[in-house]
Amino acid sequence: MVSLLARLPRSGRDGGEAARPLPLVWTALAAAGAVSAAGLAVLALAVGVVSTLDPTGGSGVGGSVLLAGRLWLLAQGTDLTVASGPIALAPLLLTIGIAWGLAGAGRVVVRASAPSGARAAIGAAGVLAGAHVVLTAVLAFVVDGPGAEVGLPRALLGSALLSAAAAGWGVGRESGLLDAALDRLPTQTGPVLRGVLAGLLTALALCLAVVAVALAADADGYAAVSGRLGGAGAGALGLLGLCVLLLPNAAGAVLGLAAGPGFSVGSGTLVSVHGVTLGPVPALPLFAALPDTQAVPLLAFASQAVPVLAGLVAGRTLARRFSARDGGSVVAGLGGVLAGVLLGVVCGVLVWAAGGSLGDGALAHVGAPPVATGVAIAAQAGIAAALAAAVTRWRASA
Known part of the structure; x- marks a missing residue:
């Protein structure tokens, strides 16, 4: 219209x-x-x-x-x-x-x-x-x-x-x-923003991959929850649609896991690389991706590479957009630090938006801590982006 x-x-x-x-x-x-x-x-x-x-x-x-x-x-x-x-x-x-x-x-x-x-x-x-x-x-x-x-x-x-x-x-x-x-801004602004966007998309893609692997590893759990809630076609299709709408929220929770602080589903469930605490969770098939035991899964440790990989992509993208007038490898490295910090800020905002509450009491908070997640990603991605930007720019100008 x-x-x-x-x-x-x-x-x-x-x-x-x-x-x-x-x-x-x-x-x-x-x-x-x-x-x-x-x-x-x-x-x-x-x-x-x-x-x-x-x-x-x-x-x-x-x-x-x-x-x-x-x-x-x-x-x-x-x-x-x-x-x-x-x-x-x-x-x-x-x-x-x-x-x-x-x-x-x-x-x-x-x-x-x-x-x-x-x-x-x-x-x-x-x-x-x-x-x-x-x-x-x-x-x-x-x-x-x-x-x-x-x-x-x-x-x-x-x-x-x-x-x-x-x-x-x-x-x-x-x-x-x-x-x-x-x-009106410095010429390096455009490459930095493109680097932040590339890093963010990389981080989200990797987090969604983590969710997909976790769900595939417990496909029986997903089917069991879906069957209990609605074995008919309407129930299964409706739950699938709701899970699809919540996929970015799940990616935000994985960002908290990848950054280090982890994420919670109410006061009884906490998942991080430092430990896993399991408690009652809402009967939503997407929660089948949660660990089945108190042991920290290998996938949680593998997710720790997400901030670094996102920073490397951001730094490389930034440096490839640099021209001769934008500066050399030192300026590119400083731009990488800025891109990593901005990436942490954006990820913190995303984690904040992805969280919320699902009721009173034990389910009053769902998601990852936005400030701690943003700071951790900014630190890790900033170092990785600085190195990637400096090396990429040095190789391009050599």
Whole structure:
């Protein structure tokens, strides 16, 4: 829907087609509405398909829409208070999808309305983000109920942060404001940021590989939990979909394990290279990846290489982007240190976003400690990135 706004022919005063821009405010409002409508429709359709496979009849159309709306809110950082306590764990894959949609909407708004100047472009991002927050507030009032009370303050704050970042990114990229801002910074900024991105993607890919290996090693446990919760097609498919949405959260937990502090699933379960403590965990098939005994698994020790490998990739990527005017191996090494520190900061933010709570008491905290994880990754990745950047740059200039 949103992309059609940018492709509609518009007639000029002479009756022919002209590239007259659409009104900025109305375009931004339409784009925000399209993102929420399309996202909720797809999510409700997916929930509805799973519900139709339930031999008992499922929850119906209304129940599917209600569940989709609550998942949409959880993905933006809100909390739901249910009988077992507050649930505040964002399915990060859905969060990424919402951010992608808002960033795309921001680019469409710029193409369709052609804002003149930086102030107009920033205003377009503000209108898009504000409209998304208002729609989120409306959705929170609609899905709020006695069985699942929505925390409105967290819903507003989470949607505001997410929409501001995503819409600002999309508008900045399409309008050229982001490139103009980067041009004012030192020339080494671009290579450093590319190195951080490469290191982050490497770390996430390795963490997901760790999760996949752990699940494959206990496939019987996954099948047993899935069978107990829902042996029918609806139960198995729904649990699989939920596990897929939580895969980035699992990667964030593995980041804590790889950095050293480990991660916890409530107060009774802690997994780190220093020891394993097992306690009751929610009956979610993804938790089959947890160790079966108190012994530290070999996979946990192998995961310790993740920060170093991510730092090596970041440093190599940084140095390969360096030109003669950016400096030699010493400058590249210093840039590697900065890239490693920034990688630690980004990983700390990711771990913070991936954690949360699944109820009161023993399940009040799930995930890895963000500060300790970020500091550990920054130290390890910074050293590795500095060495890789210096050696790569020295070999390129030799």
